[in-house]
Amino acid sequence: MSITPLSFTGISKFSNDFQTILNRSVSIASLPAKLLENEQKSILDKKMAVADLRSAVSDLASSLTQAGRLGSGGALTAISSSTTVVATAGSGAAPGSYVISDISSLAAPAVATSASGYANSSTAQVSSGDHKLQIVAGGVERTIDLTAATDNLEGVRDAINRLNLGVAASVIDTHQEPQRYFLSINATSPGEQTIELRRVADDPASNLLEVTNPGSNAKFKVNGRDVTVTSNSVSSVVTGVNLELKGLTAAGEAIHVAVSADRTPVSSALQAFVDAYNALSRKVDAQIGKNAGVLTGDPVVFNISDRLREVIGFQGPGAFRSLSDLGITLDSAGVMSFDSTAITWMGSAELQHAFEFLGDGATGLSSLALHLTALSDPVNGFMRSQLSSYDEADSRLTQQISDINARVNAMQATMMARLQAADTLLASLESQQNMLTATIDSLNLVTNGRKDQ
Amino acid sequence: MSDPDRLVRELESCSVALLEALRRRDAIYLEYLQRREQLLARLFGMVAPNTGPEARAxxxxxxxxxxxxxxxxxxMRHAVATDLAALEQERRIAKGLREVCGPHSLSLDVRA
Incomplete structure (x- = not known):
């Protein structure tokens, strides 16, 4: 609630005084509200500053977490010697090399189509008259119960699709009269399988379909060993490595897949870490010292400073002891920088030391992300609770301001009424006294020839 | 007693009643004020040179x-101004609130 200024429209010679009284009283009564509004602005500034810091802390935690993923995964990438096989290294992959050969077959879904066409897709009867069919798909046999109204291609299609047997049925219109409509049933996933639609249950001879494609499995060799799988995306053969088969190999062709550490993501992750550190450090510095911001002396700033010192002072458990071993240094102004050539020229053994230093999220440098997350967590973090306390203070002040303004408005209205009454009384009395004085003066003039008696 | 004389006496008693009502801060003064105005208006056209000394007095x-x-x-106006002075108390409350809600106040310290 805001204060609505009232304007005094008096009629006595004291009207200006009355307006002054009113303005002065409203001004005084409004003072607490103005002070509280100033406090509200201060709280808002603090909220924005904490939110800004929280975002920067979260960024640093994320960069450490990402470094930990590289540390645990060894920053492995898989490279294939041919586009026939696309290899991708994922979680659990290990360095190594593999030979893919003899891709003799790619996985394909089975497809079957009705042997005969039908003149009409919505009226031509499919069953032998009993409105029953039997479908065989994925090694499962199911009876399809139709009615006189649904015993047609469209009815059969819909019934098959409702069964969820891993096949999809559709009606094909060939536009070749007179029997232009055919029923097509295809498996929804690759692999060999039998698809039949029988008019007589358990009688393969009554099958209405003929095989368009029997379906096939992917067949190839890994390091000379035969592999047969039902998909062209193969992740169950080499742990942590996905092989995407795109075609067949030529006779005698061998495709080499190498899984090894890649330095590029390591450099990128360390640069991101350094950038996030510097961004947070700048924001913290802005809250410390002679020209500190609104969070000067706030425990949040001290907490973050402690965490930053923890990061720069981290000592690795292995051969790499400090950030400088990764090419990360801190200048006299506290600004961190990263020399990526330190990673580029690392040998395999040194790279492993680097991964060990980075850790796996629970150990090593990356484990410090947990300490930072304890501050920045959007639900349970320390900074979240700080923001919540600001919210509570803000809403408490809002209520107090509203109460004060309501009181001022009421006071103003009451005072206005009292002033109006006093003003009217004075104006009336002034008028009456003037009239009376005029009467007496007139009497004296007539009687004595002068106003005063 | 002539009409003007009666009118003057009635005006005198009405003025006495008005003054007493004002001193009591009794809202009935509004009625006396209105009545006094009516009597004065009537009297204004009735006074004559032969008005007696008692009426003049x-x-x-x-x-x-x-x-x-x-x-x-x-x-009465002064009373309103006195109430204004009482608002200084509000100013002191404002000062107190500033201390409570200040930058280092307990109310905004999450550790409190």
Missing amino acids: ALERVRILGNLAVVEAQR
């Missing part, structure tokens, strides 16, 4: 009573 008393009523009305 009564008129003078009415004027004095009116002046006293003005003084009383100004006291």
